[in-house]
Each structure stands twice: as structure tokens, then as C-alpha cells.
Amino acid sequence: MKPISKPLSLIGILLTTQAFAAEEEEAVKLPDVVVSADFRPSTAEKTAVSLTEIDKETIESRGAQHLEEVLGLAPNVNLSSGASRGQFFQIRGMGATSQFSAPLNPSVGLVIDGVDFSRTGGAATLFDIDSIEILRGPQGTKFGTNGLAGTINMRSKEPTKEFSLRAESGLAEYNTRNFGVAVGGTLVEDKLLGRASIYSHKSDGYMNNDFLNRDNTQNQDELTFRGKLRLLASDDFTVDLGYTHLNIDNGYDAFTFDNSRNSLSDHPGQDKQLTNAFALNTNWQVSDAVIVQSTATYLKSDIVYSYDADWGYVGQFDPALGPYIGFERFDRHRENYSLELRALSDKAGRIFNDTTDWTVGLFFLDQDEAFKQNSDFGIFGATLRNGDYNTQNTSIYSQLDTHLTDKLTLITGGRIEYFKARYSDSNALNIGQDEGLFGGKVGLNYQVNQDHFIYSTLSRGYKSGGVNNNAALPVNRLGFDSEYNVTAEVGVKSNWFDKRLKTALAAFYTDRRNAQVENSIANGVQFLEFTGNASSATHQGVEASLDWFLTDNLRMLGSLGLLDATFDKHSFNGVNYDGRQVAHAPKYTFNLGSEYYMNDAWTLRANVEGKDGFYFSDSNNSKSSAYAIVNASADYKHGHYKVRLWVRNLLDKDYATRGFFFGNNPANSYAAEKYVQFAEPRVAGITVSYDY
Known part of the structure; x- marks a missing residue:
């Protein structure tokens, strides 16, 4: 057997799959995977970072429509819902868990085709996405303030010279139906390549509203269009233009008094966005010594987020306990643009006696959010x-890769950033922030031989301060300071048995200072959420993975994350949380799966993934339960056609992706209780695709 020509997914943490053709004369091997985790593309096993790459075959094998449905494959990664999708991400216990009125201050960057979507996680739809790279640990040198905990980098399929066509249609439970088409190839011979895709996903969702007698108040209605052009202007100069259009019109009706999937709300909410994003990239081979790259991006989003705040209906309980008319809506208009100019050395441009590759760059980002x-x-x-919130980030960065010997490389990188923010609203609240930030890394990489790579890094991540805009908060809660951390990491990536087995192991220790944590104050049905600075926290753990062809037909995949993320010093409302695990930081995450290639036509896959229970908030001790879920699929391929049967959460396990602890039930005199939002139940479907 031999692999198809396209690289498979990562060795770093979870390696997922593609179908193989049977040829007994050649033993199967796992090919190298090219990733873009650093300034220069490299293979995953030679990239000095703990990472997971999820390829398109894995995405398709699950019938996955959004990043939330595959993120469980990555160790020490978690997500939070509080919306129609799980769109708030945490890596190694760091990351936002929700957004209400205040501007979002993310710790995990989300980049889609070069555009910063870090404040808009609902945009992470998956059709025609070629790979998802999940980088763990501070990414300050390359990504700046949004890379404090790590970065999720999603890339759609690139244009190619050869004509290609993909058509896909699917049906699943809960009245789910999908249809999409992607087409690409040469537009002008030797000059212009193009690719375009359009995809519609619709589902009634997984909630029943007993008061309105509806089963679609948590519906999903998502339209995605992607377009790419590549101009081959000359042998030395290329231009890439990318465009993304998203029209998402989802419902939001997730919370109930009895923690069930049966809602009683009389005003179900919405989770909508209309987004247009552009990215213009150039690559100029100036000479044998220097490459110059530039990137310009623009993003415009109109977002509606609303919900029935009392979760009930007028007259549901005794009026003496308070009428049920709670409702809240936020309209946001986001407009971002960025400019980046970067120069990199080529082989003839190495400095310091031809030992050192160099990179230097300038970056500017302007983000404006008007809200109602x-x-x-x-x-x-x-x-x-x-109100309006405007931020500007201006950065300069550089990195040196010094080859001390043929096997030993010293990495030194740094980024200096000036952050400026202005907030104002109709309540006469005006807050301004200006601060200088810096981060970077020092590392040693050792290529033992072609099969074994060892790395060590010491990095500093940072995140700017932010704003709490609720005038009901005390004055000293209206703003919070910047956060930074220092992380030491060591790792080893290896090939065994003539590349039939690939493994990766990383251990890290993070000293987190001035940690920004989400807190809340409950006042009857009013829920006042704000972000404050804890004194410090320590995050340490291990991430491991394997990808192993036990035989030419049987492949085993696995990953394990262990995380101890605890507050060194933190208290809230007189309660001491010293030594407690931070929110959304399960102590373990795991994935174990197998793939069986029966013959040229049939492929079977199954995996179990799960995580430990975790605290929902840093301001109370309410927790989720530990869980494990099973996913499976069966593919039949005939010529250009493929039929796939798939099921997610096969055993129909209920598990929570968001939780609160406060009083919202007048029938219970507004006593504080735990309320949760469930992830999807068992969902099974069929997908038929045609590839040419």
C-alpha cells in the first residue's frame, strides 16, 4: 500500500487520515506534513511547537460543519458555548468563555485564510477547509497579543493548475441538510489560478420549545462562500486574493430551569452574523538573498446576539414573584483592517558568516466595534x-534562526507592540488605554537524525488590557490590566519503524502573571459579568500523540493531554480560590481511534474522545462532569463517488459546554443554582460526494 499524494495530518498531536489504495508491493508510510506554524513553512516533525493538525478527511469523516465538532481531537484544548455554537476557545486553561456587553479580549487567536477572526468564533465553518492547525503555547513573536495561549490557524484549499470539482450533499437527524460545491483550476494559462466554493448547512437544532411548540428555536442556518485567486505575475512575484462571505442565521435557546433540552422561553434568541472578509497577499523573490511578503486584510461583520434572559414566559409563575419579561439583545458592527510587511532571508542572504536565517516585519491592526x-x-x-470600542495595534518583530552546527539551531525572536484603545458609550462612559507590550522566545532545536527531533523553548506571551462597560459595576472594575506569561517547553518528535509510527511528546510549565479572569456578580435576574486581574496562576502539563500503522490496513491514532492549571492567589467576594483549578481547564483530555482500510472501496473509522470535569467559572465552584463520547464512520468509494455514513456521540452522552451558577428562577426565590448548556446529542447522517 502507498499513501495518496496529498500529505496526511499532523504528527504533532492528532494525526488523522486519508484513504489509501492497496498495492502490496510497497509498505505504507506516513508522509511528512507541511505546516505554517512559523514564518517559514516546515514539516510538522521539524516545527518546535506543540501542535495538532486536523485535515479535511477527518473533518469530512465526522460530517463536521464547524470547528466545535473536531476540536476535541486536540489535547489540552477546550471550548465554551453560551451561543448557538461553541465559539470561545481555551488552550492549556487560558481563553475567554463568553461575551455579553463588554468587548471580547481573546487569549486564543483564530485566523482563517490569513484574516483575524479572534473575536468571531462562530465564523469557523468547515467546508473546503484543507487543514486546521492548533498551536499550543505563547505565539507572541508571530501573532502578537491574540497568541497568549496559542493560535488556531484554518486554511482553505488553495487554487491549483489542474481542474478540480467537488460536489457534496448530506442528510442527518434533526432535519439537517447540506449542499455544497467547490471548483478550481487554471483561469488564464500560466498566469491566473482560481478556486471558489459555496456551501449551505441547515438544521433544526437539538432543543424543543414546549411553550411555543417548536423544535427549531436553536436552529442552524449557515451559508459560506470562499473564493481565491492566484496571479503568477512573474517567476519571482505572486499575488493571492482571498474572499470569505458568511451569512449565519442561527437561533439561540439553550438554557432551561431543569437542565433539559426542553425550553419554555417565549422570546428565543438569535446568533447571527453577516461577514465579508478579504485578504491580499504578495510574495516577491527580490533576489537569491531576500524574500519580501506583504499582507493586507479587511473584515466587516454585522452580528446579532440575543437571548430570553428569564428562560420562561409571562404568567408562568405567580406574578408576585416577578413577571417573566427578561430579554437581552446585542447588535455589533465590527470592522477590522490590517497591514503587514515582512522580509525574510533566502539561502544567499544568511548573516553572521552564513549561519543565520533572519526575519523582520512590521504589523498594524485597527479594530472598531460599534454596538447597541x-x-x-x-x-x-x-x-x-x-457604544464604540476602537483598538489599534502597531508592532515590529524579528526572528533569527542560527545554525550552530548541522544539527543544532538557536532560535531567538521578539515582538514589541504598542496598544491603543478608546471606549465610549451613551451612558457617558469614556475609557482610554495606551500601553507598550512585548513578547518573544529563545529556543534550541536539535535534529538528532532524520527520525528524531528535540526542541526546547522559553517564551513570553502577552495580552493587552481591556474594558468592562457595565456602569452598574464599581469604578475600579471598569478596566483591567494587561496579562503576560513565561512558558518553558521541551518536546521530542520521532519516526519509528520506517515511518510507520510517528510520536510526539511535549512538557510545559507556564508562570502566568496578572491573569485576566472572568468573574460575575448575580443580582436577581441581572447577571453582571466582568473581567478582572487575578494575582498569578501556574499552568503545567504534558501533551502526547501517536499515529501508527500496525499493519498496512490498520491505523491507530491517539493523543493525551494532562493539565494542572491552578491559581497561586485568587479570591472573589470573600471566597479564597488559592490552589483551585482555573475555569475550563480539565485535568485530562484524550483521544483514541482506529481506521481500517478493508480494500480499495471501504474504510471504517471509530474513535473515543473525552475530558475530565472542569469549573465553569473563576468566581464559583460549579463544575461540569467528566465525559467520553464515541464517533464512527464508514466510507464506500466507487470511482469519483463516495458515500459516507457517520455518527457523532454514538452513545448519546449528555455533556455540558457552558455553565452558570446564579439565581434565575423566581419559583425558587432566585436561589443560586447550576445551569448548563448541553453539547449536541447523538447525530447520525449520510454524505454523498463527487470529486473530480
Whole structure:
């Protein structure tokens, strides 16, 4: 057997699969995987970072429509819902878990085809996505303030000279139906390549609203269009233009008093966005010594996020306990643009006696968010507010890769960033911030031989301060300071048995200072959330993976993450949380799967993945339960056609992706209780595709 020509997924943490053709004369091997985790593309096993790459075959084998449905394959990675999708991400216990009125201050960057979507996780739809790279640990040198905990980098399929066509249609439970087409190839011989895709995903969702007698108040209605052009202007100069259009019109009706999937809300919410994003990239081989690259991006999003805040209906309980008219809506208009100019050395441009590759760059990002809040909590008051939050990030960065010997390389990189922010609203709240930030890394890489790579890094990540915009908060809660961490990491990546087995192992220790943590104050049905600075926290752990062809037909895949992320010093409302695990930081995450290639036509896959229980918040001790879920699929391929049967969460396990602990039930005198939002139940479907 031999692999198909396209590289498979990562060795770093989870390696997923592609179908193989049977040829007994040649033993199967796992090919190298090219990733873009650093300034220069490299193979995963020679990249000095703990990472997971999830390829398109894995995405398709699950019938996955959004990043939330594959993120469980990556160790020490978690997500939070609080919306129609799990769109708030945490890596090694760091990351935002929700957003209400205040501007989002992410710790995990989300980059889609070069555009920064870090504040808009609902945009991570998956059709025609070729790979997902999940980088763990500070990425300050390359990605700046959004890379404090790590970065998720999604790349759609690139244009090629050869004509290609993919058509896909699927049906699944809960009235789920999908259809998409992608086409690409040469537009002008030897000059212009192109690719375009369009995809529609619709589902009634997984909630029943008993009051309205509807089963689609948590529906999914997502349209994605992607377009790419590549101009081969000359042998030395290329231009890439990318465009993404998203029209998402999802419902949001997730929370109930009895923690069930049966809602009683009379005003179900919405989770909508209309997004247009552009990215223009150039690559110029100036000479044998220097390469110059530039990137310009623009993103515009109109977003609606609303929910029935009381989760009930008027007259549901005794009016003496308070009328049920709670509702809250946030309209956001986001407009971002960025400019980046970078120069890299080629082989003839090495410095310091031809030992050192260099990179230097300039970066500017402007983000503006205008918002409107319309809240009505009945006897507890109403809020109508308009505001604007504008931030600007200006950075300079550089990196040196010094080859001390043929096998030993010293990496030194740094980034200096100036952050400027202005917030104002119709409640006469005005907050300004200006600060200098810096991060970087020092590392040693040792290529023992062609099969074994050892690395060590000491890196500093950072994240700018931010704003709490609720005027009901004390004055000292209206802003919070910047956060930084220092992380030491060592890792080894290896090939065994003539590349039939690939393994990766990383251990890390993070000293987190001035940690930004989400807190909350409950006041009846009013839920006041804010971000503050804890004193410090320590995050340490291990990440391991394997990808192994036990035979030419049987492949085993696995990953394990162990995480101890605890507060060194943190208290809230007089409660001491010293030594407690931080929120959304399960102590273990795991994945174990297998793939069986029966013959040229049939491929079977199954995996089990799960995680330990975790705290929902840094301001109370409410926790989720530990869980494990099973996913499976069976493919039949005939010529250009493929039929795939798939099921996610085969055993129909209930598990939570978001939780609160506060009083929201007047029938219980607003006593504080735990309320959770469930992930999807068992969902099975069929997908038929045609590839040419």
C-alpha cells in the first residue's frame, strides 16, 4: 500500500487520515506534513511547537460543519458555548468563555485564510477547509497579543493548475441538510489560478420549545462562500486574493430551569452574523538573498446576539414573584483592517558568516466595534445603550534562526507592540488605554537524525488590557490590566519503524502573571459579568500523540493531554480560590481511534474522545462532569463517488459546554443554582460526494 499524494495530518498531536489504495508491493508510510506554524513553512516533525493538525478527511469523516465538532481531537484544548455554537476557545486553561456587553479580549487567536477572526468564533465553518492547525503555547513573536495561549490557524484549499470539482450533499437527524460545491483550476494559462466554493448547512437544532411548540428555536442556518485567486505575475512575484462571505442565521435557546433540552422561553434568541472578509497577499523573490511578503486584510461583520434572559414566559409563575419579561439583545458592527510587511532571508542572504536565517516585519491592526444593547429585565430595569470600542495595534518583530552546527539551531525572536484603545458609550462612559507590550522566545532545536527531533523553548506571551462597560459595576472594575506569561517547553518528535509510527511528546510549565479572569456578580435576574486581574496562576502539563500503522490496513491514532492549571492567589467576594483549578481547564483530555482500510472501496473509522470535569467559572465552584463520547464512520468509494455514513456521540452522552451558577428562577426565590448548556446529542447522517 502507498499513501495518496496529498500529505496526511499532523504528527504533532492528532494525526488523522486519508484513504489509501492497496498495492502490496510497497509498505505504507506516513508522509511528512507541511505546516505554517512559523514564518517559514516546515514539516510538522521539524516545527518546535506543540501542535495538532486536523485535515479535511477527518473533518469530512465526522460530517463536521464547524470547528466545535473536531476540536476535541486536540489535547489540552477546550471550548465554551453560551451561543448557538461553541465559539470561545481555551488552550492549556487560558481563553475567554463568553461575551455579553463588554468587548471580547481573546487569549486564543483564530485566523482563517490569513484574516483575524479572534473575536468571531462562530465564523469557523468547515467546508473546503484543507487543514486546521492548533498551536499550543505563547505565539507572541508571530501573532502578537491574540497568541497568549496559542493560535488556531484554518486554511482553505488553495487554487491549483489542474481542474478540480467537488460536489457534496448530506442528510442527518434533526432535519439537517447540506449542499455544497467547490471548483478550481487554471483561469488564464500560466498566469491566473482560481478556486471558489459555496456551501449551505441547515438544521433544526437539538432543543424543543414546549411553550411555543417548536423544535427549531436553536436552529442552524449557515451559508459560506470562499473564493481565491492566484496571479503568477512573474517567476519571482505572486499575488493571492482571498474572499470569505458568511451569512449565519442561527437561533439561540439553550438554557432551561431543569437542565433539559426542553425550553419554555417565549422570546428565543438569535446568533447571527453577516461577514465579508478579504485578504491580499504578495510574495516577491527580490533576489537569491531576500524574500519580501506583504499582507493586507479587511473584515466587516454585522452580528446579532440575543437571548430570553428569564428562560420562561409571562404568567408562568405567580406574578408576585416577578413577571417573566427578561430579554437581552446585542447588535455589533465590527470592522477590522490590517497591514503587514515582512522580509525574510533566502539561502544567499544568511548573516553572521552564513549561519543565520533572519526575519523582520512590521504589523498594524485597527479594530472598531460599534454596538447597541437593548435589555429589559422588567422590575429589575431596562438598558438601552450605544457604544464604540476602537483598538489599534502597531508592532515590529524579528526572528533569527542560527545554525550552530548541522544539527543544532538557536532560535531567538521578539515582538514589541504598542496598544491603543478608546471606549465610549451613551451612558457617558469614556475609557482610554495606551500601553507598550512585548513578547518573544529563545529556543534550541536539535535534529538528532532524520527520525528524531528535540526542541526546547522559553517564551513570553502577552495580552493587552481591556474594558468592562457595565456602569452598574464599581469604578475600579471598569478596566483591567494587561496579562503576560513565561512558558518553558521541551518536546521530542520521532519516526519509528520506517515511518510507520510517528510520536510526539511535549512538557510545559507556564508562570502566568496578572491573569485576566472572568468573574460575575448575580443580582436577581441581572447577571453582571466582568473581567478582572487575578494575582498569578501556574499552568503545567504534558501533551502526547501517536499515529501508527500496525499493519498496512490498520491505523491507530491517539493523543493525551494532562493539565494542572491552578491559581497561586485568587479570591472573589470573600471566597479564597488559592490552589483551585482555573475555569475550563480539565485535568485530562484524550483521544483514541482506529481506521481500517478493508480494500480499495471501504474504510471504517471509530474513535473515543473525552475530558475530565472542569469549573465553569473563576468566581464559583460549579463544575461540569467528566465525559467520553464515541464517533464512527464508514466510507464506500466507487470511482469519483463516495458515500459516507457517520455518527457523532454514538452513545448519546449528555455533556455540558457552558455553565452558570446564579439565581434565575423566581419559583425558587432566585436561589443560586447550576445551569448548563448541553453539547449536541447523538447525530447520525449520510454524505454523498463527487470529486473530480
